[in-house]
Amino acid sequence: MYKLTGVKKDYQKGHEVVHALQGVDLTIGDGEWLAIQGPTGHGKSTLLQMLGGLDRPTAGSIQFGDHAGDDLAQLRESQVTKMRAESIGFIFQTFNLVQTLNAQENVEAALVPLRVPTAERRRRAKAALANLGMADRVHHLPSELSGGQQQRVAIARALVKDPQVLLADEPTGNLDEGTRDDIMALLEELWRDHRLTMVLVTHDSMVARRAQRLGVMQNGRLSIKQDTRDQPAASTRPT
């Protein structure tokens, strides 16, 4: 799904230049679950943003999908936006729901760029929420939902368009332990059922261990610490 070659990202911070990514090489296969761990400020989220086309690298290439020519670093903004709309779902630590829209409308927002007709859009949003046990909360505003419920809505929003890739940035960072486990179990189930390629950024080892592959970001460099792609997912592996 992805092939990153020599990806670098530098930021200007006042008079200083911050080297957020220092030459990352990475290949992510279709249907793979990669977790990226590491201390705060070492480039985890930056790498995720590169994978999602939310930012452009300073150097290097990011091949995405089956099209060899689709280098995210070179595509026009409109092409990257279209790719995000069709193929990539995002989940954020702070849920990032639109506070003025209810649960169903938040999920529908992901289908708006695809110009899905209104009736179809509503049907699919309701179905996505129902799949995540939120059928009775479709008309609730985010402020009326718990953290776990809001994250479920966010997951529904990410998956309603049947993406190829799911990028999650600290999806359990704002949740308590019990809810964290629920959400992780849910994500794992969805990853399996939808055959998603999932990249999950976390600082929580318990969460990271569930992935097939574990990478660690340290000072802008990525090293793979665990590779269990040939093995079942962590939750099903014998302890």
Add this chain to the structure above:
Amino acid sequence: MFLTYTRRELRRRARQASIIALGLALGIGLVITVTALSTGVRNAQGEILHSLYGQDTDITVTKPPKFGSFSAGGGERFRFGGTGTPPKAGTKVNIDNLTSGGLGTLTSANVTAAARLSGVAAAAGGLTLTDTKDSITIPRSNGGFGGFGGGTGTFHPPTSMSVDGVDLSGNGAALGPLSSAKLVSGRTLRQTDANADVVLLNSDYARSNKLSVGSTVTIAKISFKVAGLVEQAATGNPPDAFIPLARAQALGTAAGKSLKGKVNTVYVAANSAQNITAVSKELSALLPGTTVTNQNDLAKQLTGSVASASSLASNLGRWLAIAVLAAAFLLASLLTTAAVSRRVREFGTLKALGWTSRRVVGQVVGEAITIGVIGGAVGVGLGFLGSALVGHFAPPLSAAVGPTTGSATPGGARTFTGGMFAGGGGSGGVPGGGGFPGGFERSQSALAGATPTVHVHLIPAVSGSAIATAVVLAIAGGLIAGGFGGWRASRLRPAAALARVE
């Protein structure tokens, strides 16, 4: 999704949206009120000006009198008695002359030529005359010089009545002072009255002289039957009486000459307000030596509070409205930009979901235009309210028109200060060489003082164009505010937006 999102978002920041809408409403309301005030003042001016020379008349053409048509001291030469035959002493002489004073004459052909000019919808001629009545008893003469002397002469102050000759054919009745008169009793003059001895009287004159419909009035020694009474605005010294033009021409004189086929005022209606200036120039070229006066000229001579109100509305009022509107637009822009700044993470998320910059900007602009439309609607309401309040509390406006030499406007032609009378107390006589002179001269003053002050009520009028302007301003305000906010939103990089801590 757009409408739902807009509605919810505006509800969320209702206070801020209300401030923006209120600011726009105040600016737009002020624009409407000032526009209505200007229209009201213009209508008041028009009401005053139309009373001077008629509802549909845009231009008047008059001619100054010929130099020397008056004797020294001015005035008509009255002729009475026979040629050189002095009346006997003790004879009572009644004078009743219908004269044109203070204005030169034009011909019917001039009127026809004026009517044929391009840009002219209609033209009609009229006569502005004065009927002067006097009654004197010839005193005994001491001989030698004729005239008065010895004993005291009998002196009665003369009376005068202003008389307008109205062209009753074609458009004549629709132009000129009669067109703005309101019939209060009897009937108006008809085309069939063209050669009849019928008269319309000013209701105030009729009241003062105890006349009514059916009464008889003598003009130039001819009895005219009163067909009706009309009410006219006091501005412009309205005539006391209207008679058919043909009768005025037959009975009147100017400098001792007959007025047959003559007029002393031409009333012209242009076919459009935009053409008035051009038509005025054409008339000046067609009839050299005449005075061509249009509404703009007269408007400049209006004095009193109506002129002040006009100045206030067009200067201070306009600039104040522009300043308030500019401030409202600026406030809307700043608050919209601030609102976008607070929604950076939200817009970053939408971009992450695949929303294009154009869609995000469209959302921002749409919200701003919605606020603008709400502000515009409230502004229209405020404009109506402001206009109503101004109309209710504004004191009546006063107006007077200054003199315009040689025109039919009031003051010049009709003012009469009495005459010079020789004699009295044995002081000698009117020169005449032993005989009674062929006439004596009376001075007709060219003293055209300002017309009486008239009061009109200011009625601000909100027009359709003002409301349309308000709608355009409301949308413009929304677009400007949305443009600033949208530009801010379009520059957001998703990654930077998502990294923002709120």
